[in-house]
Amino acid sequence: MKELSGKTKVYGLIGKPVEQSMSPAMHNAAFKDLGIDACYVCFEIENNNVKKALDGIVALDIKGVNVTSPYKQKVIKYLDKIDPVAKKIGAVNTIVNVKGKLIGYNTDWLGLVYSLEKHMSLSKKKIVILGAGGSARGIVYGLKKKGAEIIILNRSVSKARKLAKEFNVEYGGLEELNNLSGDILINSTRVGMYPCLNVSIATKKQIQNFSIVFDLVYNPIETKFLKLAKEAGCKTIDGLNMLVYQGLVAFELWTGKKPNFNLMYKKAKDKL
Ligand SMILES: NC(=O)c1ccc[n+]([C@@H]2O[C@H](COP(=O)([O-])OP(=O)(O)OC[C@H]3O[C@@H](n4cnc5c(N)ncnc54)[C@H](OP(=O)(O)O)[C@@H]3O)[C@@H](O)[C@H]2O)c1
Numbered sequence: 001m002k003e004l005s006g007k008t009k010v011y012g013l014i015g016k017p018v019e020q021s022m023s024p025a026m027h028n029a030a031f032k033d034l035g036i037d038a039c040y041v042c043f044e045i046e047n048n049n050v051k052k053a054l055d056g057i058v059a060l061d062i063k064g065v066n067v068t069s070p071y072k073q074k075v076i077k078y079l080d081k082i083d084p085v086a087k088k089i090g091a092v093n094t095i096v097n098v099k100g101k102l103i104g105y106n107t108d109w110l111g112l113v114y115s116l117e118k119h120m121s122l123s124k125k126k127i128v129i130l131g132a133g134g135s136a137r138g139i140v141y142g143l144k145k146k147g148a149e150i151i152i153l154n155r156s157v158s159k160a161r162k163l164a165k166e167f168n169v170e171y172g173g174l175e176e177l178n179n180l181s182g183d184i185l186i187n188s189t190r191v192g193m194y195p196c197l198n199v200s201i202a203t204k205k206q207i208q209n210f211s212i213v214f215d216l217v218y219n220p221i222e223t224k225f226l227k228l229a230k231e232a233g234c235k236t237i238d239g240l241n242m243l244v245y246q247g248l249v250a251f252e253l254w255t256g257k258k259p260n261f262n263l264m265y266k267k268a269k270d271k272l
Pocket of ligand 1: 069108111130131132133134135136154155156159188189190191193215216217218239240242243244246
């Protein structure tokens, strides 16, 4: 971040809670690196103030915001326009303020796709996704778009079924992992997230049937699930990759400039 001036443009994050967010560290580093006179700050918003917050973005000419839990669905009804992909996914994590009109996008799915495509092409790959919550929706959309064969396994099978039917993919309960193998195994559940560090959504025996193992959980960076995957000889990818890529795409939507991934990753990791 440059020294603030009368011309400094403001970007930010809305959600609740936001104080642990790594987004200010990575975006402010990218602004500084690219010599952009802008800053990124966090706004903790109460549930009944979401509309007022969006009106405030326009009134204060805040140029863009990220949206985090629990408002990724709620903001949709207050936007002037929504990108068709974000509409299909049903969640917005990035808003661009174009001359007072708020346009919603979803960059989470690209975060996952870019993280995986660094390691292998996704076309025709067999991918098992554990979890059927908010983040799984974007993942299923992105992987299906890339031509992967997807199976969703979830604790509540009814939720897996609902998501699977919508995207025309296979589904089942978590226990079905015992009988499955594939190219990529993804944890999109909350299991293993701080402070419950010593738990994994899958056993080493189940994990060892996959080549690449990806955990959306990024706090801690190396979850128990990823530790077991390493022990089983799988290639592992941590959730910070996805977080940084979704931020990188949001940054491009706001500024038209491509930030440095490694710099943003390092700043986010330092913050953790
Ligand atoms: N790396 C990134 O950029 C990124 C982006 C988005 C999210 N995330 C992370 O992804 C995780 C999920 O987020 P979300 O928004 O999808 O959450 P969510 O909508 O609340 O969904 C939570 C999922 O976790 C499952 N689950 C929770 N506790 C479980 C348990 N004890 N055993 C088995 N399954 C359990 C739920 O299963 P049921 O349906 O049975 O309840 C559901 O499928 C979070 O840790 C979040 O921080 C990371």
